[in-house]
Amino acid sequence: MTNLTQLxxxxxTTNNQQLQARYDAFKARGLKLDLTRGKPSAAxxxxxSALLSLPGERDYLAEDxxxxxxxGGLQGLLEVRRLFSGMMGAVPEQVVASNNSSLALMHxxxxxxxxxxxxxxxxxxxAQGEIAFxxxxxxxxxxxxxxxxxxxxxxxxxxxxxxPDMDEVERLAAQDASIKGMWCVPKYSNPTGTVYxxxxVERLAAxxxxxxxxxxxxxxxxxxHHLTDDAIEIANILDLCAxxxxxxxxxxxxxxxKITLPGAGLALFAASKDNVKWxxxxxxxxxxxxxxxxxxxxxxxxxxxxxxxxxxxxxKALIAPKxxxxxxxxxxxxxxxxxxxxxxxxxxYFISLEVPHGCAARVVALAKEAGVVLTPAGATHPxxxxxxxxxxxxxxxxxxxxxxxxxxEGVALCVLxxxxxxxxxxxxxx
Amino acid sequence: MTNLTQLxxxxxTTNNQQLQARYDAFKARGLKLDLTRGKPSAAxxxxxSALLSLPGERDYLAEDxxxxxxxGGLQGLLEVRRLFSGMMGAVPEQVVASNNSSLALMHxxxxxxxxxxxxxxxxxxxAQGEIAFxxxxxxxxxxxxxxxxxxxxxxxxxxxxxxPDMDEVERLAAQDASIKGMWCVPKYSNPTGTVYxxxxVERLAAxxxxxxxxxxxxxxxxxxHHLTDDAIEIANILDLCAxxxxxxxxxxxxxxxKITLPGAGLALFAASKDNVKWxxxxxxxxxxxxxxxxxxxxxxxxxxxxxxxxxxxxxKALIAPKxxxxxxxxxxxxxxxxxxxxxxxxxxYFISLEVPHGCAARVVALAKEAGVVLTPAGATHPxxxxxxxxxxxxxxxxxxxxxxxxxxEGVALCVLxxxxxxxxxxxxxx
Numbered sequence: 001m002t003n004l005t006q007l008x009x010x011x012x013t014t015n016n017q018q019l020q021a022r023y024d025a026f027k028a029r030g031l032k033l034d035l036t037r038g039k040p041s042a043a044x045x046x047x048x049s050a051l052l053s054l055p056g057e058r059d060y061l062a063e064d065x066x067x068x069x070x071x072g073g074l075q076g077l078l079e080v081r082r083l084f085s086g087m088m089g090a091v092p093e094q095v096v097a098s099n100n101s102s103l104a105l106m107h108x109x110x111x112x113x114x115x116x117x118x119x120x121x122x123x124x125x126x127a128q129g130e131i132a133f134x135x136x137x138x139x140x141x142x143x144x145x146x147x148x149x150x151x152x153x154x155x156x157x158x159x160x161x162x163x164p165d166m167d168e169v170e171r172l173a174a175q176d177a178s179i180k181g182m183w184c185v186p187k188y189s190n191p192t193g194t195v196y197x198x199x200x201v202e203r204l205a206a207x208x209x210x211x212x213x214x215x216x217x218x219x220x221x222x223x224x225h226h227l228t229d230d231a232i233e234i235a236n237i238l239d240l241c242a243x244x245x246x247x248x249x250x251x252x253x254x255x256x257x258k259i260t261l262p263g264a265g266l267a268l269f270a271a272s273k274d275n276v277k278w279x280x281x282x283x284x285x286x287x288x289x290x291x292x293x294x295x296x297x298x299x300x301x302x303x304x305x306x307x308x309x310x311x312x313x314x315x316k317a318l319i320a321p322k323x324x325x326x327x328x329x330x331x332x333x334x335x336x337x338x339x340x341x342x343x344x345x346x347x348x349y350f351i352s353l354e355v356p357h358g359c360a361a362r363v364v365a366l367a368k369e370a371g372v373v374l375t376p377a378g379a380t381h382p383x384x385x386x387x388x389x390x391x392x393x394x395x396x397x398x399x400x401x402x403x404x405x406x407x408x409e410g411v412a413l414c415v416l417x418x419x420x421x422x423x424x425x426x427x428x429x430x
Numbered sequence: 431m432t433n434l435t436q437l438x439x440x441x442x443t444t445n446n447q448q449l450q451a452r453y454d455a456f457k458a459r460g461l462k463l464d465l466t467r468g469k470p471s472a473a474x475x476x477x478x479s480a481l482l483s484l485p486g487e488r489d490y491l492a493e494d495x496x497x498x499x500x501x502g503g504l505q506g507l508l509e510v511r512r513l514f515s516g517m518m519g520a521v522p523e524q525v526v527a528s529n530n531s532s533l534a535l536m537h538x539x540x541x542x543x544x545x546x547x548x549x550x551x552x553x554x555x556x557a558q559g560e561i562a563f564x565x566x567x568x569x570x571x572x573x574x575x576x577x578x579x580x581x582x583x584x585x586x587x588x589x590x591x592x593x594p595d596m597d598e599v600e601r602l603a604a605q606d607a608s609i610k611g612m613w614c615v616p617k618y619s620n621p622t623g624t625v626y627x628x629x630x631v632e633r634l635a636a637x638x639x640x641x642x643x644x645x646x647x648x649x650x651x652x653x654x655h656h657l658t659d660d661a662i663e664i665a666n667i668l669d670l671c672a673x674x675x676x677x678x679x680x681x682x683x684x685x686x687x688k689i690t691l692p693g694a695g696l697a698l699f700a701a702s703k704d705n706v707k708w709x710x711x712x713x714x715x716x717x718x719x720x721x722x723x724x725x726x727x728x729x730x731x732x733x734x735x736x737x738x739x740x741x742x743x744x745x746k747a748l749i750a751p752k753x754x755x756x757x758x759x760x761x762x763x764x765x766x767x768x769x770x771x772x773x774x775x776x777x778x779y780f781i782s783l784e785v786p787h788g789c790a791a792r793v794v795a796l797a798k799e800a801g802v803v804l805t806p807a808g809a810t811h812p813x814x815x816x817x818x819x820x821x822x823x824x825x826x827x828x829x830x831x832x833x834x835x836x837x838x839e840g841v842a843l844c845v846l847x848x849x850x851x852x853x854x855x856x857x858x859x860x
Contacts, residue, residue: 053486068693069478111541146716150715263503264498289531290530294721
């Protein structure tokens, strides 16, 4: 790629005019493409279409003869907890299975901690003045939204190749008792694809925290969502927390949303015995029980834990080519452009694209104008503010492969144009 | 019936010994009966067994072509809101359809008001010092549990034949700005079967409240759950609140739990436009959307609002005989016993039995000893404390009719025995 800073003024003008012409041509195609959210495609949903006629009219008894159609069963069906407990790194007794949306479970545990405190809190979090969460960045916008909504101060910490900057995390957690929690997507992190290495997980489990009721919000959303043949396993946070004398530190979350159906899945919580007891006590005033028929439906569909990796392989076959297409396009179009880089995730739903500082919002605006909708710039950071205006989240799973290819071309072009604009201090081609 | 106070000491001893003998004989039968909770019977659940294979493998598109299997649709499927909006007394735009458990919706609206305030609150409820709810008694234990759990003071008000004591409600609401809410089960109230008359509903809509963000928690759980051919309609609280200039006063709740399946139903919220906007804004940090496939499943099963009363007639055919059996037994065994009376509900799931003051806990204990489990005495009152120890909730829907008959016999016997013990100042037959 041409390095703009090394070109003569004439060359720059020509280059910028060519880019502008390419952009105008792309725009003229009148495309409508959407790379905003990590949604499975229709073909992925078809993999679980059998769910839509399960469990069947005569099939409603759990293995303990509970009539799943009726009230009750606060912790969720034992057999569905057994089905997913391996994925959660816990025994079924440590798992709570709920309705759809693990986000709702994360939200609710924070709400309960705010209003009532955790099982290790002297008083409710809301009675302890301003509290804070550590937020590895870039991260997941909906995690940050919960904190913002409830006035929980967010402290960004850098996410590196092997996990959060642990020196910084340990320093902050040890000194500041107002730090009550930390968001972690430990495997195939949203949006970078980062996998926490064993040392990071161990340090998170072992570190001193000034707050006795500090919690890791361990959103293992992509536990089985591999993009390569290497089914990466991370260290077991619950085991490590217990080993280091902090058994209640981790709340582990996951869901079946991107395994079966996002609109009709089930959410999962796993934690220590005391945390589970605490959550169930908090759930009693809220509900008489979750949708047990949907639990049974998932048991009938998946049958055994061994079915999960087989189903995930089929997802991989559908989405890995989309990631490869985006990466190939970026390799071709953006290699060696100064300030531009991107992640090569081995799993999960996102690619994180770094553009020159001050260019992310401009890239998103250019793409929108050309019919490619991207997640708003800044969404990957607390308060929606990326201080460098440089991170863009790419979500390639939902559109068809041909559309992903077009969208990736468009994004790459917008990056080149925005970078050129920045280098020349104004609009390219102007 | 014999009036114990008019008998000679010898007669009393003989009477008590006879009762004790009857009780011992009942106990010796070793029955295991449960009248605790308002659960549909298996035969009622069978009415909706078609749901268990719906919507079918190829049926997942909503009428607006939304793929219900995927994320999104925060307010719930339009067609399911249309299906139930008549029951809610609202237009579909005023309805939010959620996952199972209307209790969860009630809990969550209170949590949101505590942490963020309603759309009419200057500050969150939790920042306004101690707050209070008006609680018609006897009432629903799970309503009271939410208040107790979050430290909301409960102020009991008497529930009369036509609704709460409105003079008292108006007096309290007008003078005390800490009163933020009121629990109402306006039709076939739990546990008395009370139906609020039009004047009561109108006064609730029109009354002055010292708190500008006062809310009626209008739990219309039994909107279509008639036990007679008279499908009683109550006044429309949303319309009346709007007419009297208090459009945001009512949060209306209902669910499909006792229409289709309690373990796999959907919950409903209806309110003013501003309240709906508020709730949706509160839901955004919590979830990307409810289980839309279960919404579609209900649409495919019920097809149209006209199907709801037809299905409810089938429920009535199954449960009305159980209510009749309990009432006939009480008529036969307990008529003219001083201090003993019971309600004759025209709908809903409960009969409320009044026993002589100080006898309710004893009746429940005697019944338990004889194998008949009743809802704990006191559960119908705030903090689980019935000041008169006189109210017992009878839930006859779940057991088979023959079991209901046995249980009613047992309860009547325990009432007679407890009343006799009380009249003689000690244990009967002792």
